[in-house]
Amino acid sequence: MKAAVLQATKQIEVLDWNYRSPSPKEVIVKVKSCGICGTDQHIYHGHPGSAEVHPPIVLGHELAGEVVEVGAEVSTPQKGDRVSIDPNIYCGTCEYCRSNRAHLCNHLQAVGVTRDGGMGEYCVVPNTNCYKIPDHMTFEEAALVEPLGCVLHGFKKVLLSPLSKVLIIGGGFIGQLFLQLVKQQNVDSIIVSEPAENKRELLYQLGADEVVHPMNASNLEADVVIECVGRADSMELAVKSAAKGGQVLLFGVAAPETAISVSPFEIFSKELTIKGSxxxxxxxxxxxxxxxxxxxxxxxxISHRFTIDELPEAMADFPKLKVSKAVINQ
Incomplete structure (x- = not known):
């Protein structure tokens, strides 16, 4: 099959790549659409994803497609089913799996991270990681189920009420998903901190009451702050902007070496709750x-659409392209 293979840091090549036969409890999916996540860019630049990455490997953990072959013990899904893939594979036996915290699994594997993913024509996945999608759902939408699922996990960690003033730091794709979920809660107000002028109109359409440039966000105060960027300055702003009794969700993925400076006294005196996701x-x-x-x-x-052949150049030029959300379609 044709696949975009990560060979080393900042090196992706389109190759004729062999995929293995499915085990008795696996299926082969013909990939129709695959999202390019910010984490894929982290991996491309040599950082870990949800687990350590060992090239050569086919990236792509946001994927959807059609089941074309099933293992000997698979009853569902069936050949021909349209599916969205949850990439995370848990061992089921470690202390975290056995205490309802499987995502913290000591032996976490993930499609497109520790094993070949969706940036190829086909992908082998466990049958239990396949979720059938409605006929009216497009494969692009189905590929983007995974990032929304991640956002849902974070969203459930904060408590919102009609009195809540909410600040979302980062108006990119993830911030846009959080914005839509928060809007459904009929909170008092939603402010989005976002430097890109071209995103402002969409953010207002999605439900923002105010969109501000980060340079003008230093005096903001919110009951709930959701950080979606992963930069040191934006995470420090998240803590500073939290009101007394406030909640801070650090959702953005920072580089492993990133460190932030916060005042323990501020956390103490404002009695802040700070959570990761x-x-x-x-x-x-x-x-x-x-x-x-x-x-x-x-x-x-979705701001950009690529083919597999275009992927090496696209990954190299990602910052220049000003991508909000990109998908690979086949």
Whole structure:
């Protein structure tokens, strides 16, 4: 099959790549659409994803397609089914798996991270990681179920009320998903901190009450702050902007060496709650429902579409292209 293979840091090549036969409990999916995640860019630049990455490997953990072959012990899904893939594979036996915290699994594997993913024509995945999608759902939408599932996991960590003033730091794709979920809660107000002028109109359409440039965000105060960037300055702004009794969700993926400076006294005196959020434990089905029912719009958030052949150049030029959300279609 044709696949875009990560050979080393900042080196992706389109190759004729062999995929293995499925085990008794695996299926082969013909990939129709695969999202390019910010984490894929992290991996491309030599950082880990949800787990350590060992090239050569086919990236792509946001994927959807059609089942074309099933293992000997697979009863569902069936050949011909249209599916979205949850990439995370848990061992089921470690202390975290056995205490309802499987996403913290000591032996976590992931499609497109520790094993070949969706940036190829075919992908081998466990049958239990396949979720059937409605006939009216596009494969692009189905590929973007995974990031919405991650956002749902983070979203459930904060408590919102009609009195909540919410600040979302980062108006890119992830911030846009959080914005739609928060809007559904009828909170008091939603402010988005985003430097890109070209995103402002969309952010207002999605429900922002105010969009501000980060340079003008230093005096903001919010009951709930959701950080979607992963930069040191934006995470420090998240803590500084939290009101007394506030909640801070650090969702953006920082580089492993990134460190931030915060005042413990500020955390103490404002009695802040600061939380992290990691991957998408068992939120895939709910995310499919939200997209299917048009509660959350993902399709209109796609800014770029590529083919596999275009991927090496696209990954190299990602910052220049000003990508909000990109997908690979086949």
């Amino acid at each position: 990691f991957v998408n434990p068992y939120t895939h089905e709910e995310a499919i429902s939200l997209i299917s029912k048009k509660v959350v719009d993902v399709g209109s958030l």
